Amino acid sequence: MNKSFKEIAQASLALTVTALSVAFATPGAFAADAGDAGQRINGGTITYVHEQEPPCLWGGWVQQAYLSRQVFDYLVSYDNGKIRPWLATDWSESPDRKTITFHLRKDVVFTDGDKFNADAVLANYPVWVKGIGWHSFTYMTGFTKLDAYTVALHLSEPNPEIYNVLANGHYGFQSPDSIAHNTPEQKCLAPVGTGPWKVQKWTRGEGITFLRNDKYDWAPPNAHHNGPAYAAQLDWKFVPDATTRWGALLSGEADVAYQPPSVQWKNAQRQFQTLSFVATGRPQALSFNVARGPFTDQRVRQAFVYAIDRKRIVAAVFKGTAPYEGNGSLSRSTPLYLNVDDDYPYDVAKANTLLDAAGWTGRDAQGYRTKDGKILDARLPFNQAIIDPEGAVALQVIQDQVKAVGIKLDVIPLTQTQGFAGADSQPADKEISFGYWVWPSPNILDIVYNDKLNGFPNGNNLSFFSNAKIEAQIMDAQREPDPKLRFQKFAVLQKWFDDQAIAVGVYDFTYNVAISKKLKGLWQDKGNGLLNFYDAYFVKG
């Protein structure tokens, strides 16, 4: 009996060991998320419904980074404030901090069979320069090849956040063969990367079908598993209407829905899993035209801000889906952010006093202020691809509140095509702009306040601000090697722009998704909020 018991025990142990060995040998056998419940199903199609459809899969807009992240891999990965290796195994900086040497992985292959190596990095650099309009604000000047798997990245300025930038979804790698031989349309709609997914088909106005890259075996260490993605297919649908996206999730037609209507957010948190990420960079901010018109007067700008109850507007319109943000230059998730939330509290009396002092003392028949026969009128065109319908509702409240102090605000919606074609973008076209800029570094100040970009007027400078002294201060802060001093210098600048009311924040651009309970493991990158479907999997039941 003892013998048979021993035999049974040995057999059980052997079976257990075998089972565990099989389990651990299977790619992706580890739990994707701590606390995830349910038995994983390998395969299946994840359906994600998103709002904006960008013109190409890759480019300088964050909406393109959301897509690129599925197809491309990056030199490094941003993991909650830490930089982790990815296609680069390690790196080192020169003493002047302007050269970074990256050692590359040797086992990475593009989905068309091309090899990833130093030549591939060099082949991609001109593509970045040409395809990313704001590239010069990264201060990258180029790569040099040190050997087959080592490259040196050169910078014109020290940039401690260059790693965040390299990880942020825009600086992925395309196969050199595809760069050399594919048509512009192929490179736009179906670029070839090394990532966990490859584009099967993009049907304009409908969506993109991604198929799993079965050879994928170089996930970053902050991914939840290595090897191919769990799901076999990812259907990325473009559904501009938030209610329709929410309906698709409710009906089970979609597994993940982008930006559910704010009014449904509490329901989403009850019925589904949710993820939220406050984007780095600049929040949804009001930028005043300081080059011409009534807002060249600081008192008028400040009066406008005192006249609007920003905290209450954000709470009422967004219902917890996006936080109020007082800082018009940096969002709260951006490195070296300064909180100025309590500046410019809602104060109609102060707004009226400032406008009186600025000489806007007359009133027309409708109650709008006048000066020298001119109405205090402000045009605010906004791109509907940048400001969603809820943001447009917030603008309607602002329009109503500034009317109370005699400011006439014309809110002008522009289509995505009009907006990106440059409609109403010149100083003579508008008095106020409204929009965000996703960027993982405090040198966003350089992007949004520098009056020049590659020698031409900088289209990202929505306030048409131009001040050589302040620009020099921004670059001085950027170059500062001491982290404490650097923070102080950037804080002084943020406070200055806030005091001047050149731009003031309203709410942070927040990437919210609601996820079906049958899908687990989905996570957001902590740089841009990019969704990583690679780790997502369905569970039984």
Place this chain on the structure above:
Amino acid sequence: MTASTTEFGRPQADQKTVPRSRIGVPRLPVSIWLSGLVVLFFAIAAIDPSLLSTHSAFETDLLNTLSPPSVGHLLGTDDIGRDLYSRIVWGTRQSLLIGLGAMAVALFGALVLGFTAALGPKWIAGPLHRLLEILLPFPILLLALLFVALLGPSATSLLISVGIGTTAGYARLIRAQALKVRKSGYVEAALALGHSERTIFRQHIAPNAFRPLVALVTLGIGQSVVWASGLSFLGLGVAPPSPEWGALLEAGKASITVAWWLEIFPGIAIVLVALSFTQIGRYVQDRSEGNLQ
């Protein structure tokens, strides 16, 4: 009551007047009275909304968002605390103007095209008739997309696209009526008496061909309001914060599960206007055809 005819078969306006009660009030069906009251209410709202509204259409109240109907806010408030009843009242002018404007565009086009297709020389009448047949099934939605692309989303785009989209139907009707009248005995008699073509057109053909359109135009106003609201709902029309009814429906749809009033009441306003004009139009049609006893 039947339609009467004179010599040469020319239709004559019904000599019988609408029956009246002892106190002189016309004896009309209840549905026509109700429809008239609805049209009157919205006509006042369109002419001077301040007479009927209780609040401003644009004034926000962030402490009172998504409030259900109450004494303070008869039809509740929207997501930024605007009074829905007042927004519907203030939105009437734009909604009705789009309906009436679209009908005016349709009617103008229909008169020119219809009479030309009926009475014009063959080389122009034939191709024009074919063109009307091609235009008839052309979807208004596609036209709306075209005009929105050209002019941007606005009341003008709506007015033009709905007007042009409904022109072909009316033009065909005018053409048929004009052809019918031209062959009638009284027109032949007028020709025999030596009246000029211009006189015959002005005195006989145009009035008699146009008469059946009066009822259809009344029906069409309601339909145009529905079309315009539908296009605004799809984002092809008037943009927020305009209280145009379709825009109100569009703005409220995200909140339908938590604030039903944002969809129901603007919807009721559209249905009431469409039904009222339809009822009145049908009544006018029945009277002109002599179907009412």
